[in-house]
Amino acid sequence: MKNILVVGSGGREHAIIMKLAQSSHVGKIYCTPGNGGISKYAECFSVAATDVDGVVALAKKIKPDMVVVAPDDPLVLGMVDALQAEGFMTFGPKANAAIIEGSKVFSKELMKKYNIPTAFYEVFTDSESAVAYLKKQNSYPAVIKADGLALGKGVIIAQNEQEAVEAVHDMIDELKFGKSSARIVIEEFLTGPEVSVLSFTDGKTIVPMISSMDHKRAFDGDLGLNTGGMGTVSPNPYYTKEIAEQCMKSIFIPTVNAMNAEGRTFEGCLYFGLMLTPNGPKVIEYNCRFGDPETQVVLPMLDADLYEIFEAIYNHCLDSINVKWHSGSCACVVMASGGYPQSYPKGIEMSGLDDMGQVENCFVYHAGTKLSANGTFLTNGGRVIGVTACGKTLQNALDIAYCGVSKISFDGAQFRKDIGQKALKAIN
Ligand code: AMP
Ligand code: GLY
Numbered sequence: 001m002k003n004i005l006v007v008g009s010g011g012r013e014h015a016i017i018m019k020l021a022q023s024s025h026v027g028k029i030y031c032t033p034g035n036g037g038i039s040k041y042a043e044c045f046s047v048a049a050t051d052v053d054g055v056v057a058l059a060k061k062i063k064p065d066m067v068v069v070a071p072d073d074p075l076v077l078g079m080v081d082a083l084q085a086e087g088f089m090t091f092g093p094k095a096n097a098a099i100i101e102g103s104k105v106f107s108k109e110l111m112k113k114y115n116i117p118t119a120f121y122e123v124f125t126d127s128e129s130a131v132a133y134l135k136k137q138n139s140y141p142a143v144i145k146a147d148g149l150a151l152g153k154g155v156i157i158a159q160n161e162q163e164a165v166e167a168v169h170d171m172i173d174e175l176k177f178g179k180s181s182a183r184i185v186i187e188e189f190l191t192g193p194e195v196s197v198l199s200f201t202d203g204k205t206i207v208p209m210i211s212s213m214d215h216k217r218a219f220d221g222d223l224g225l226n227t228g229g230m231g232t233v234s235p236n237p238y239y240t241k242e243i244a245e246q247c248m249k250s251i252f253i254p255t256v257n258a259m260n261a262e263g264r265t266f267e268g269c270l271y272f273g274l275m276l277t278p279n280g281p282k283v284i285e286y287n288c289r290f291g292d293p294e295t296q297v298v299l300p301m302l303d304a305d306l307y308e309i310f311e312a313i314y315n316h317c318l319d320s321i322n323v324k325w326h327s328g329s330c331a332c333v334v335m336a337s338g339g340y341p342q343s344y345p346k347g348i349e350m351s352g353l354d355d356m357g358q359v360e361n362c363f364v365y366h367a368g369t370k371l372s373a374n375g376t377f378l379t380n381g382g383r384v385i386g387v388t389a390c391g392k393t394l395q396n397a398l399d400i401a402y403c404g405v406s407k408i409s410f411d412g413a414q415f416r417k418d419i420g421q422k423a424l425k426a427i428n
Pocket of ligand 1: 119143152154155157187188189190191194216273284285
């Protein structure tokens with residue numbers, strides 16, 4: 001049996017752990033740092049996910065057969081490289097490939113060089129030229145992006161010149177996102193339905209996973225601030241078989257080939273954030289990892305052994321695996337702390353969860369929870385839990401997930417009541 005260490009602490013990591021636990025090959029699962037809910041299913045440690053030396057030292061101590069690095073920061077920092085240097089089998093891209101998420105400038109230049117469809121753009125390192133460009137373009141909304149990682153907050157959609165100029169100054173002159181915003185990308189505003197497609201790739205073969213749809217804004221009707229994601233559904237009805245074929249030809253395979261040609265072979269989960277524009281599907285962003293909360297709806301639909309897939313990617317024989325998907329749909333509704341994505345309280349007692357942190361008929365993926373001294377669950381983050389259910393239809397899945405949500409409560413809890421509504425409209 002294989003023992004596995006998973007690095008990370010969110011709902012995504014909880015979903016990865018639950019899928020690995022179903023594998024006949026997997027024995028003990030460890031997680032660092034994990035959270036209250038994850039600790040019911042995996043032995044947790046206190047090493048931070050960004051502590052490369054600390055995770056390597058932990059791996060040397062517990063000697064797992066595989067280490068899965070789930071979040072973006074440690075991947076960009078080279079955690080996989082450091083673990084492989086010590087002889088560990090890993091899941092996740094090396095730093096030279098994780099740059100596809102770590103630098104928007106890198107990813108935009110890659111797409112331009114290899115003719116992969118994306119929004120038109122320019123790169124700036126001084127605010128004067130950026131503002132001059134904005135004035136010349138005089139086209140709003142304008143999209144302004146920090147080059148580096150910014151906790152998912154580095155994209156500003158400016159509705160007018162004033163907002164755009166402010167965003168440019170905040171990023172370049174005030175270094176709002178630290179070094180990450182010393183360089184920025186200003187790009188064309190695209191329109192159309194958004195689709196998330198996660199894929200498995202070993203650099204030779206690419207296997208797209210079932211599609212999904214995120215709900216990024218805090219409130220119903222896509223209002224309020226951008227968040228890490230307030231809920232997801234899978235599959236995404238806008239992503240038809242024809243569009244999938246088109247994306248495979250014009251985006252997925254060209255991206256894998258482009259990374260190989262650059263000497264940056266990508267091994268792991270490559271995430272395509274797509275917009276289905278009137279001029280065809282275009283790449284909004286790449287992520288070098290599983291999405292959160294996309295993973296929570298995609299992995300329950302996987303009808304294959306996740307450990308075997310991870311091992312095959314490491315051994316560059318992904319083509320030997322038959323990756324199948326369940327029929328039906330899956331939905332995840334995130335319950336967040338009051339105030340999220342701005343400031344919010346922590347340590348609030350939760351009710352309605354059983355001893356394992358679950359509710360009947362659903363799977364509750366914990367994102368920001370911890371256990372109190374007497375074993376109850378307390379809130380410990382912005383996004384607290386993702387209540388997830390599969391069903392024969394999307395409506396079934398949503399009904400079960402929202403029934404689960406209705407059983408759970410904590411002071412100030414906020415969640416969207418319209419997860420999946422856009423997808424339902426597209427189906428009907
Ligand atoms: P990102 O952090 O790159 O996923 O961007 C956050 C969100 O901003 C995306 O999910 C889109 O809704 C929006 N966005 C990013 N780039 C563009 C663009 N070029 N045109 C329109 N919307 C965009
Ligand atoms: N849900 C979007 C992301 O993981 O970046």
